[in-house]
Amino acid sequence: MHDQVPVAPPAVPTDEPADIVAPQGKRISGVRRTLRDARSWPTLVVAVFCLLVGAPLTILLTPQQQLTVAGQHLSVGARDPSLSVRGPAQLVQIGNTQLDILPVKIWGPLRPQLTLGPVSRNAGAAAALDPKTGRQTEDEAMANLGDAFLRWYLWATLGLLAFTLATTAVAGYMRMLFTLRRQSRGKHLSLSVVEIWHRGAGQIRAMLIVAVVVTLAGWAASGALAYSGALQGLRNVHSLAQLVGTNYLSPLPEGPAVTGYTGAVIGDSRVSRLGGPVVANPTPDDQACLRSTDSLAGELGDQLGSKVLNLACPGASIESGLRGQQVQGGRELPAQVGRLKQVQGLKFVVVAIGPNDLSWTDLLKYCYAVPNCQDNLTQGEFEYRLAAFDRSYGNLLQDLNDLPNRPQIIVVGSYDVFQPDADCADAEGPAGVSGLNQTNITLLNSRNAELNSVLSAGAKKYGFDVANPKLTALCAKAGDDLGPDLQGIADRYPFHPTGIGMIRMASSVLRVVHPEAGR
Numbered sequence: 001m002h003d004q005v006p007v008a009p010p011a012v013p014t015d016e017p018a019d020i021v022a023p024q025g026k027r028i029s030g031v032r033r034t035l036r037d038a039r040s041w042p043t044l045v046v047a048v049f050c051l052l053v054g055a056p057l058t059i060l061l062t063p064q065q066q067l068t069v070a071g072q073h074l075s076v077g078a079r080d081p082s083l084s085v086r087g088p089a090q091l092v093q094i095g096n097t098q099l100d101i102l103p104v105k106i107w108g109p110l111r112p113q114l115t116l117g118p119v120s121r122n123a124g125a126a127a128a129l130d131p132k133t134g135r136q137t138e139d140e141a142m143a144n145l146g147d148a149f150l151r152w153y154l155w156a157t158l159g160l161l162a163f164t165l166a167t168t169a170v171a172g173y174m175r176m177l178f179t180l181r182r183q184s185r186g187k188h189l190s191l192s193v194v195e196i197w198h199r200g201a202g203q204i205r206a207m208l209i210v211a212v213v214v215t216l217a218g219w220a221a222s223g224a225l226a227y228s229g230a231l232q233g234l235r236n237v238h239s240l241a242q243l244v245g246t247n248y249l250s251p252l253p254e255g256p257a258v259t260g261y262t263g264a265v266i267g268d269s270r271v272s273r274l275g276g277p278v279v280a281n282p283t284p285d286d287q288a289c290l291r292s293t294d295s296l297a298g299e300l301g302d303q304l305g306s307k308v309l310n311l312a313c314p315g316a317s318i319e320s321g322l323r324g325q326q327v328q329g330g331r332e333l334p335a336q337v338g339r340l341k342q343v344q345g346l347k348f349v350v351v352a353i354g355p356n357d358l359s360w361t362d363l364l365k366y367c368y369a370v371p372n373c374q375d376n377l378t379q380g381e382f383e384y385r386l387a388a389f390d391r392s393y394g395n396l397l398q399d400l401n402d403l404p405n406r407p408q409i410i411v412v413g414s415y416d417v418f419q420p421d422a423d424c425a426d427a428e429g430p431a432g433v434s435g436l437n438q439t440n441i442t443l444l445n446s447r448n449a450e451l452n453s454v455l456s457a458g459a460k461k462y463g464f465d466v467a468n469p470k471l472t473a474l475c476a477k478a479g480d481d482l483g484p485d486l487q488g489i490a491d492r493y494p495f496h497p498t499g500i501g502m503i504r505m506a507s508s509v510l511r512v513v514h515p516e517a518g519r
Contacts, residue, residue, distance in 0.1 A: 043207045046171045047214040054163040055109060055219060056081040062156040064115060065148040069141040075115035076148040078156075078226075087111055089230065093394055104233030110222040112149060112230060153223055157216070164215045165208070172204035250399050251323050254338035261343055262306035263407075263513075264297070266322055266336040267352030269314035271296035271412070273502050274493040279310075288329030289313035294499045296350065296412075299506035304513070309343060311336045317356040318392040323399065337399045348513055349400065350467075352412040354451050357389040358382065363447070364495075367440040368429040374443045382447055390454055397462050408514050409464040412505070413452045415471045416445050417486060417495050422475035426488045469508040471501050 064077035079090040089104040092115040106112070265271050276292025289312070292298070297310035313321060313328055316336065320326050326333045340349065355361075363382065367373035400409045418427060418441045428435040436444075452468070459466050471485040472478040474495075478485065485501030487493050497505055 042175055043210050046168060046207055047211040050164045050167050050211045050215040051218045054160050054215060058156050058160040058163060059109065062152060062159055065152045067144055067148045069144055072116065076145060077113050077152050079111050079113040081109040091116065104230050106226050106229035108222040108225040110226040112226060157219060160215060160219055164211050168204065168208045168211050172207055175203060250402065251335040251338040253341040254334035255342050258343045259345060260307055261309040261346065262304065263300060263348040264309040264340055264343055264346055265312050265350045266340060267312040268316045268356050269496060271352040272310065272312035272314055274314055274496045275487060276499060284331060285333055288331040288333065294502055296502060296506055299502055300509060303506060303510055311339055315356060318353055318396050322353060322396060341403065346405065346407040347516060348408040348410060350410045350412060350509055354389065354414050354455060357392065358385045358451065367444055368433045368436060371434050371437065373440050386450060386454065393454065393458050397458050401462050410509055410512055411455050411459040411464055411466050412509065413455055413466060413468040414448050415469050416448055416473055419473045419476055422473065424475035426474040429489060465512040467508045467512050469505040471497065471504055
């Protein structure tokens with residue numbers, strides 16, 4: 001009998017693709033397939049993309065968590081990510097002020113941000129300042145802030161996970177389409193559609209596992225670094241001044257109590273009305289500030305039929321004039337806000353401020369002197385001054401928000417002096433200078449628009465009203481033939497409103513004054 005040759009058993013049908021069956025007929029285990037796919041370059045690219053793009057995008061899109069601490073409205077989240085590997089946490093105060101919390105330095109992209117304001121006077125705030133309850137309120141505040149940031153972090157984690165899943169699904173779909181296209185280019189399909197589907201499902205599974213693990217591991221590390229950095233930074237902070245730096249206190253009330261005025265005007269020379277007839281029986285402060293009968297306060301009083309107090313003074317800025325003392329005309333004048341606090345029964349307050357804080361005269365003279373004043377040096381100087389004004393303006397808004405009886409606050413915008421196509425002696429300037437061309441005028445107007453944007457944004461966040469006076473620019477002809485709205489360069493006080501210009505400015509304010517102010 002001949003030896004029988006063993007016959008191989010018939011192949012068992014399998015849905016596994018050919019490339020995952022070993023030569024000996026043994027199938028590669030699912031774990032080995034997953035590990036192989038996990039090491040492929042498409043998987044690694046997707047994982048890195050989810051981490052480097054998904055995490056910053058999640059930080060930007062996750063909304064802050066709202067809470068109330070000690071009677072104050074707060075929002076907790078994270079500041080916008082940057083390319084730096086380490087940076088401070090941030091405190092944002094309504095009024096457009098952003099303060100870096102320098103003691104709290106965080107490694108990684110996740111840096112906490114706390115938004116505060118407007119500050120409210122209420123029972124919760126009083127409890128925080130009461131020595132008997134202050135410690136308990138502080139502990140509760142820290143716990144609430146921690147809980148709020150944890151909620152933000154969890155929402156952000158869900159958002160990042162959703163981004164990772166969506167990115168992986170798109171990448172896997174594209175990879176499968178690429179495989180189908182590559183297979184279809186041959187004369188015969190080496191793999192069936194079912195085999196391609198199984199291969200693609202395994203690749204997507206591996207890609208998903210790696211992307212989720214890498215992304216969430218990086219996100220967890222960022223959270224741990226944020227927590228440890230905040231804890232380490234706050235450990236040696238024992239006061240608010242240490243946390244965000246020192247700042248001026250609100251001006252104290254100055255002078256005797258004043259009655260009989262419906263409204264008041266604080267600000268600079270634009271509303272004190274330089275060049276007009278001096279008020280009758282002037283006080284020493286009126287004489288020092290050259291306050292006129294047709295000032296903004298005077299025009300408002302005439303239209304409303306009630307008395308409006310004029311506290312404005314030429315050269316006033318926020319820190320030297322409104323919130324601090326000012327030396328003018330040989331006198332040391334009290335802070336306008338300090339005097340304002342002594343005026344009883346006020347229904348409205350008009351505020352005109354900004355150009356002196358920005359040293360606008362320096363910028364204007366420079367643009368008169370050179371053919372093109374749009375250089376990086378002066379632009380940087382302007383941005384620096386505007387940022388400093390922004391911080392001071394936030395303090396002023398808080399002062400006005402805390403005034404007794406909460407009068408209506410009206411912030412007056414800054415007017416443009418020239419139109420871009422201005423062509424007259426006022427634009428040419430004095431002898432020996434280049435004069436203002438269209439490029440320089442456009443630059444000045446754009447910077448004035450930036451100032452108005454800061455003024456308007458801060459006022460609106462506090463619920464204050466804004467008046468935007470429309471004065472006829474120099475070199476432009478007024479339609480009513482009443483005369484110029486602004487004093488020209490040959491006048492004693494160039495670029496300041498004339499009597500007609502002050503009437504137009506008062507008209508813009510009257511449009512927003514509450515009706516009861518005229519009673």
